Amino acid sequence: MSENCNQNCSSCGDDCAERKEPMDFSEKLNELSSVKKVIGVVSGKGGVGKSLVTSMLAVTMNRRGYHTxxxxxxxxGPSIPKAFGIKGKAxxxxxxxxxxxSKTGIDVMxxxxxxxxxxxxxxxxxxxxxxxxxxxxTDVIWNEVDFxxxxMPPGTGDVPLTVFQSIPVDGIIIVTSPQELVSMIVSKAAKMAEMMNIPIIGLVENMSYFKCPDNDKDYKIFGDSHIEEIAEKHKLKVLAKLPIDPKISAACDKGMIELYDGTWLDPVxxxxxxxxxxEMIKIAVASENEMVTEHFGHCVNFNIxxxxxxxxxxxxxxxxPGHKPGFLPNFLNDMGVNVVVSGGMGGGAIDIFNEKGIEVIVGxxxxAKAAVEAYLAGALKSTGSICHEHQHHDECGN
Structure with a gap:
């Protein structure tokens, strides 16, 4: 171990006995399978209609021509086969x-x-x-699945942790209900997703209201909704509010969820x-551990x-991997990087990146993570901070 060891193996190139690499728990998809997007449907507690929302989402996307x-x-506590009226065995x-x-071609396991x-x-x-x-x-053959x-089971236990670590989840939808108690439970689910770096697509509130067929008025059976407060707290989108609809319940009980009538989930x-x-965008931040480095060529590590x-x-x-002039632009290009963020960079390196179609953000x-979030939000623009004629000129990527 080096005398200057900072215990951050990810930023170190030394091959020492104390080196600790992050464990990879990801599981490979069956070689005969093809799945484009994976969306997790979660809830912090049971009884909020998570399986119902899952079923309706699959049906909605299937109606739009996607293989779901x-x-x-x-x-x-499996309930999906019941909702779709599936009685056969795999x-x-x-x-x-x-x-x-299912009857309309939705694959279910x-x-x-x-x-x-x-x-x-x-x-x-x-x-x-x-x-x-x-x-x-890993063992099921998922054939050409779009979505x-x-x-998920309710809560933040073994199964959600396993899914987030083992399966490449593209985003999650959190299902909630109007009760105030749910606010705390949703916060737990949201914080778990944030800890696992899983994008939260937004919130769906089930049992939000009941529309009376006699006077067409909405009645809040479970009290006032708190979903807007929850969304604001975690900076999330409210995707949909589903009503209490006896017809939907009857469709599930009869195994006919594919016949449900409603457009509530169209925004989702x-x-x-x-x-x-x-498309996926890969951003490389020239860093010193977790912070953006001042000079591109002097970075200790790249946060990707x-x-x-x-x-x-x-x-x-x-x-x-090294400070050799001209090497780093080619190295990052080979990694599939689309955007490079740094404090300053040599003009020669910027030219090389531009030739390869890689956007450069300097200044x-x-x-590092905050810088990327600012870039994604459109708040981080390049200041043109090019390293010119100083003592680091040959080491800033030229």
């Missing part, structure tokens, strides 16, 4: 398991599709349940479509942020 699928991660081969298709009887309880401990969720990702919706569908269209839909979805730190300072 549902991975039912609520292992001990089959498989030496290649893997095959999901069951759930514990109930593997049990002999739907009423058989799943009496498993946490690690086994988490392992089953991973197998639904996969993962129906439009956001998901934009996610499907928008993968972003989508103007949100950070993944981040990592890599050590600066940044402060925390």
């Amino acid at each position: 699928a549902i991975l039912d991660a609520d292992i001990t 089959t498989g081969s030496e290649l893997g398991l095959f999901p069951i298709k 759930s514990t109930n599709l593997l049990l002999e009887k739907d009423t058989d309880p799943v009496v498993w401990r946490g690690p086994i349940i988490a392992g089953m969720v991973k197998q639904f990702w 996969m919706f993962i129906d 569908a439009k956001i998901l479509e934009k996610m499907e269209e928008k 942020f993968e972003t989508q839909n103007d949100q950070i979805v993944k981040s990592e730190s890599i050590a600066n 940044a300072s402060g925390n």
Whole structure:
């Protein structure tokens, strides 16, 4: 171990015995599968209609021409097959398991599709349940899926943690209800997503109101909504407010959720479509540990942020591989970087980046992640801080 060790292995290039790399828990998708976008549907507590929202989202996107699928991660309380009227059992081969298709072609995999009887309880401990969720990702053959919706169990326990660590979730939708108690529960779910660097697409409030068929007035059966306060607190979007509708409940009970009539989730569908269209942007911040470095070529490490839909979805730190003139622009280009952020940079390096179609933002300072968030929000613009004719001229990327 070096005398100057700062215990941050991600910013160090030394190969020492004490080196600790971050553990990678990600699981590979079955080699025969193809899934474009993965959306988690979560709630901090049970009974708010999370599975209903999951089902309706899959149906909504399916109606828009996308091939959708549902991975039912609520292992001990699966309800997705019931909502879709699926009574058959999943089959498989030496290649893997095959999901069951609903009446309109939505692929579904759930514990109930593997049990002999739907009423058989799943009496498993946490690690086994988490392992089953991973197998639904790795062992099931998901064929050309545009949007996969993962129906999570309530809370912030083993399964949500497993999903966030093992599956490349593109974003989550948090389902809530009007009760004031839910505010605290939603905060827990939101904070967990933030800790795991999972983008939060927004909030959906279920059982928001009841529209009386006699006078067409809205009645707040469960009291006033607090969703706007929650959204403002966590800087989130309110995506939709679903009513208490006996017809939807009846459709679920009869296994006919695919016939539900309503446009409440159309705004969510439009956001998901934009996610499907928008490409991933990779941003490299020349840094000294977590802070933006003043001189590009003098950076200790690069904090790399993968972003989508103007949100950070993944981040990592890599050590600066060397200060050889002209090397770093090519190195970052080979990594697929689209934007480079730094305090200052040599004019030659900027020219090389521009030739490769990489945007350069100079004049940044402060925390690296905050700088990226400012860039995504449109608040960080290049100041033109080019390193000219100073003692570091040959080491600022030229």
